[in-house]
Amino acid sequence: MNIEVGHRPIVKSLLWPNENATRDFAVALANAPALRDAFIELQGELGAGKTTLVRHLLRALGVPGRVKSPTYAVVEPYELADRNLNVWHFDFYRFSDPREWEDAGFRDIFASSGLKLAEWPQKAAGFLPRADLIIHLEAVTEASRQVTLTAQTTLGQALLQAVSRDPPVPEIQGGQDQPRDRP
Numbered sequence: 001m002n003i004e005v006g007h008r009p010i011v012k013s014l015l016w017p018n019e020n021a022t023r024d025f026a027v028a029l030a031n032a033p034a035l036r037d038a039f040i041e042l043q044g045e046l047g048a049g050k051t052t053l054v055r056h057l058l059r060a061l062g063v064p065g066r067v068k069s070p071t072y073a074v075v076e077p078y079e080l081a082d083r084n085l086n087v088w089h090f091d092f093y094r095f096s097d098p099r100e101w102e103d104a105g106f107r108d109i110f111a112s113s114g115l116k117l118a119e120w121p122q123k124a125a126g127f128l129p130r131a132d133l134i135i136h137l138e139a140v141t142e143a144s145r146q147v148t149l150t151a152q153t154t155l156g157q158a159l160l161q162a163v164s165r166d167p168p169v170p171e172i173q174g175g176q177d178q179p180r181d182r183p
């Protein structure tokens, strides 16, 4: 296993009450300088909001028009000339052939600089490098999402810090007397 020496994962929990909160988070993430070379895994069941978060993020980064879901193509590339930034949005749901990793150039993508976002990373486990940040989403109600952020590298920590600043996202709804950390 590829564990960075002297670095423990840092975990942060959030509750997004509605999709506006998802969008606000995406905007904060888009403004984080560390995002440029990050690898972020999006985890959670079907309908948890992984693609929706990526759509808000890509829009915040300036991608015009409709943002496609890469479910069939496995990867959707974006070249943001204004920001001099390459972004790759992966959905590994249908990834099964290990040869595809080489043949489709995925190895080269992960070796080059730019932002990599991956839904269903567990389907490509063993190929993917260690993610800087894991965003785990879980639907609580139709509109609210329980979110767990796990920073696994120094770059991931910088991202966590960036999204923890202005505007603050409430960790727990209602009542200030509740403990911030839940088991």
Ligand SMILES: Nc1ncnc2c1ncn2[C@@H]1O[C@H](COP(=O)(O)OP(=O)(O)O)[C@@H](O)[C@H]1O
Binding pocket: 016, 017, 018, 019, 020, 022, 044, 045, 046, 047, 048, 049, 050, 051, 052, 053, 119, 142, 143, 144, 145
């Ligand atoms: N707070 C929220 N964050 C993200 N998506 C939300 C939220 N509230 C409702 N939704 C809806 O949930 C659905 C999530 O679908 P999608 O993003 O495709 O999920 P996934 O990619 O995880 O399978 C979308 O229809 C989206 O509009």
Ligand SMILES: [Mg+2]
Binding pocket: 050, 051, 052, 069, 091, 119
């Ligand atoms: Mg999806």
